[in-house]
Amino acid sequence: MAKETPQKISISDTPSSELSSNTPxxxxxxxxxxxxxxxxxxxxxxxxxxxxxxxxxxxxxxxxxxxxxxxxxxxxxxxxxxxxxxxxxxxxxxxxxxxxxxxxxxxxxxxxxxxxxxxxxxSTDLQQAIDRAQKTRSELSLQFFSENSERFKAQQDLIVDIADYRDTVDEILDTLIAEPFPHRETKQAIEIGPGDGSYLANLSRRFNHVIALDNAEPMLQQCRKTAEQQGLSKVGFILGDTSTFIQLDSEIAKLSPSTHSGARKADCVVANMVLHHNAKPQNIIDDVAQLLAPNGVFVISELCQHDQDWVRDAAGDVWLGFSEALLDNWTSNSGLVKGPSSYTALRNGFRIQILSYIKKGLPVEAV
Structure with a gap:
């Protein structure tokens, strides 16, 4: 028997006159x-x-x-x-x-x-006001994941299961990583917000080293547990966000400036159903552009824009999906170039977009 989707009733903060405006x-x-x-x-x-x-x-x-x-x-x-x-x-x-x-x-x-x-x-006042607004959004999201790590997968599966897009992400990755890195000895991948670690095995089969990055310790513990159960020895775990990762890279450079050449630069970054949980997804995209090595690949699996407001409470969503044009605009502003894309419609009415972007750089021989 199909489970009825809870509907959250709320009051819009926008006057009805605005919503119905039909300017010629x-x-x-x-x-x-x-x-x-x-x-x-x-x-x-x-x-x-x-x-x-x-x-x-x-x-x-x-x-x-x-x-x-x-x-x-x-x-x-x-x-x-x-x-x-x-x-x-x-x-x-x-x-x-x-x-x-x-x-x-x-x-x-x-x-x-x-x-x-x-x-x-x-202005300083405006920047401080924006920072306060973003902090409030981020705290609500982090609170959700800290309090719901044990039941997150079940809640997330109400919307989309990784099985719905796992093979497509694999296919796009295999297409993109074969050409740029055929002779590179060390290939590193980062998964942002890996959830319970369901996709880490797929990355481990394709890269020599994988880093699971999450800013919620309970979620990272779930991820470690999955990696141990699957015997994934090439996975490292970092508590923090993309800006934390950039700071770590900077600290490594200070300790060893003569030999450091971007030790944490990634050949691939994956964000599966992550951006809609974050207050400022465009900041994550900017950070990813810095983390990627030349010719590195960024794969985004995301919900297409929708109007199912109940997912805020059920799965901690901050955004109700994204339009492809908005994601393309953010990535373009960060210097990334569009790669192959794929789209999937689910029976529950949600649609998934799997988008890829490339950090164009020097030829591999020159890197």
């Missing part, structure tokens, strides 16, 4: 006029600056800028009408992010506007 499409000089008027306000420029690398709900933005919701909603509507911001629904809540410039009449102007905004330094 305009082009030419009228569109340019609307764009110029929307950008001729310092607060709206600061909102666009804040939305450079993240999306926020109306109430979050109100807290960041210390203004009333009605005023913030007005500014967001002006920016939305000018195609400078776009929205994504997460359950009953609406989150705003900066629009991708696209290929419209004013795309070049929008790109230049964003570049000018990004060249300005974010």
């Amino acid at each position: 499409s305009i082009t030419g000089l009228a569109a340019l006029e609307r764009l110029l008027k929307a950008s001729a306000d310092q607060l709206r420029l600061e909102i666009l600056q804040v939305l450079q690398h993240d999306s926020f709900g109306v109430l979050e933005l109100c807290n960041l800028f210390s203004i009333k919701q009605s005023a913030m909603s007005h500014h967001l509507k002006v920016l939305s009408n000018a195609d400078l911001v776009t929205t994504r629904r997460e359950g009953n809540a609406i989150f705003y992010r900066r629009a991708l410039p696209g290929s419209g009449d004013n795309s070049r102007f929008i790109s230049q506007l964003f570049a000018s905004i990004d060249a300005e330094i974010l």
Whole structure:
């Protein structure tokens, strides 16, 4: 008998008038006029600056800028009408992010506007407010995994099981790692957020050394247990996140600057159903770009964007999946190049995207 999915009832932080807004499409000089008027306000420029690398709900933005919701909603509507911001629904809540410039009449102007905004330094007060908001998101996620390590797999399996995408990840990895590294003596892989360690054996068969990286000690203990049961001797375990890993690499360089050449650089990084659990997934992508060796491969298995808000409580999700365009934009900004991709639809209505990205570098012979 099929188990009924619990539905979480919540109240949106976005006024209904915003949700039902149907602004007529305009082009030419009228569109340019609307764009110029929307950008001729310092607060709206600061909102666009804040939305450079993240999306926020109306109430979050109100807290960041210390203004009333009605005023913030007005500014967001002006920016939305000018195609400078776009929205994504997460359950009953609406989150705003900066629009991708696209290929419209004013795309070049929008790109230049964003570049000018990004060249300005974010104010200290705003940065501190953003840090507080991100800390709150991260603490909620970490609390979930610390309290639910024993039953996480069962909860996660309500949404997606690793068996649904394991073979596809293997296939993409085998395709990508065969060419760049045929003669390299040591091949290292990192799995970010390995869960209970279900994919470590697959990586161990393909790489000489595998590192399991997780910021929740109870989850890492589950991972160690799996590795011991499967006799995986080539796996190391690190408690922390991707920024921790970069700091470790820096410390190694300080201890041995003459011989250090990126001892922890990875030929492959895998993130299976990880990014939607993190407050700032784009920061993880930036870190991965630093961790990868030239021609290294980054494989992301993720949920496609959805509206099943109950997964927040059931599986500790922070994001309700991602659009491929958003992931492509983040990885491109980090200097990674798109590789093969695959997509799978599940019977429970969720869809999986397995995406790969490559850190283009020197030819293998020159590395």
